[in-house]
Amino acid sequence: MDKQAAGSQSRASPRQLRRTTIDDIARAAGLAKATVSRALNGRDEVHPTTRERVLQTASELGYVPQAAAHALRTGRSRCLGLLLPSVQWPWLVDVLQGVADAVSDAGYTLLLFSTAKGEQTEREFVAKVLPSRPMDGLLLIVPPGLIPSIRDLAAHGLPVVVVDDRGHPAELPSVSSANHQGALLATRHLLGLGRRRIAVVAGPMDYGCCRDRLSGYREALDEASVAFDPSLVVDANFTMAGGRTAVASLVARDPTIDAVFAMNDLMAIGAMDVLGDRVPTEVSVVGFDDIAAAELTRPQLTTVHQPLYEMGQTAVSLALDAIEGGTTVQQNVMLPTRLVVRDSCGGQQGDQ
Template identity: 40%
Template sequence: MPITIADVAARAKVSKTTVSRVLNGKGELDESTAARVRAVIEELGYVPSARAVNLARGRTRVIGMLVPSLTWPWMGEVLQGAVDVLEAEEYGLLLFTFNRGDDSMRQFAAQVAAKSFDGLLAIEPEGTLSYLVTLHNRGLPMVLIDDRDQIAGGQIPTVGTTNHSGAADAARHLLGIGRHKPLVITGPSRFGCTVQRTDGFSSAFAEAGHPIPDTYVLPGDFTVACGSDGVKQAIAAGLDFDAVFCHNDLSAFGAVQAVQDAGRRVPEDVAVVGFDDIPMAAHHQPALSTVHQPMREMGEAAARTLLAHFEGTALPNRPTVIPATFTARASTQP
């Protein structure tokens, strides 16, 4: 059987509280008593639970992370960035998803109540923002990742990227290769990133003297199917377009397929641009031109912000912004 703190206390003829104080360096103890306890610990080969020691010190050295789902194409990049920073500082990660809706949140809330982690990184699942704001206001250190700062109202520190200027860069690339009639397939209108990407792209075309008609902007939902369906609808409606800008890479994959199924060439007849730069974008046929979101860097920055707070640095009161960059590949350049 494993040696317990009770075994150490019995052999050293002290209380378990005294053993705990020796282990954690807390409280004033007679040096001879402390030496006797340390000798018994060595003699018995007692190894204290790291979790128990950290809890006694008021810290778990565990960070919670709440995400909507692990199926989002770029989620792995965010997680890896956060984990790289946390592991380097000998912190663990406790991961929660929103896959089961209210049941998932009840499980998460139970872990919050149990103080199972020191702070939280979150890509806010829809409908949970007010709860997260409440937790933050009650003292749970927290950093949000992605575009949710648009609705957080500055109440929670955030790490995001430049959706507006990233989309504008995509527009200027298309204008630079002579494409003046783009079709736009958006993301869900309730997302801040959708508004930013639409505005950035449309503004660049308007400034160049080629405003985009409303009929050329089609709603999407970030799926392959919405990209395919949008192109098919545009062709059926007789829209004359020479480019497609999709608000994410998955919908861009669908758009490429629909353009090719219609007998048109990519990029010779229709150039296609996505947004995100998920790993598959570079390996797609043709390789996808896209706006690179610095997802790993965002995960790293969020984790560093939280750990710095534990060392005494105040959480920032303005968003941390890591710029997006445009990457040109074969879907716009023969």
């Protein structure tokens, strides 16, 4: 065999490179093209046995739907967008998993966007991504500065759901956890242990979740007739370093502190670094979120469990309801929290 012939045989034929089409599936399955199309698009009038036959044939032939053609034909991309501030936030992992599982179960594709670089990426998202509308709906964990642009887009028909509401305008549908309830449970627990000088390591107070957690703390103090002392509340930034700095300054100012309620687990872990062996005999520590690291600390961290996975799933459900219904339904869903008692408080362990 000469080199030219060998070369021609080594190259794939045009038919081998061609994308599998609905026509190919129809011929292989012995069905009408219209029936195959209806089956692939999930139409109700197709018998389940026929649909399974079409899907099996499509899989065997390596059929890949043309998303762009589908979008032009139906007006939908079957994509959901998720805008994240930073994938370095530990609790985002659980939210993201809930979103990803729900999107997959619905037969959609997930598009991830991040504003981790701050204002530059926020401007690019508003100027370049949003006008192109590559998604049927958008889930947000987003800085407040983007809300006006997102709100305008929602007003023009794009289903938008805010995850972990941080004080955004109420006209956007949202999914959050019961922050006030969680802080109330945590503070009641500390008071039940006989703690009275309960310090708070707070997150930024422009976040609605932080305001709610502080109000829950104050309600528990009122119930126990313990006066609120503003000097026991110190602002931090949701990081371990912030927790260390905050508690070091608190202890230096007031060595009578006998408990710390931190508004997230990272700050609670930072607090425990500073307090050392004083936890839990002299000082009890409670966090908020119940991230995986809470069980890895020594002593293990008592914390308020947020239903993060469920928050992600619920956000997808709200968005899909709006997409399928054609209109954005105004809903603000709040999921319950619970206290997970571990070693950092002392006393009996378990959920409350």
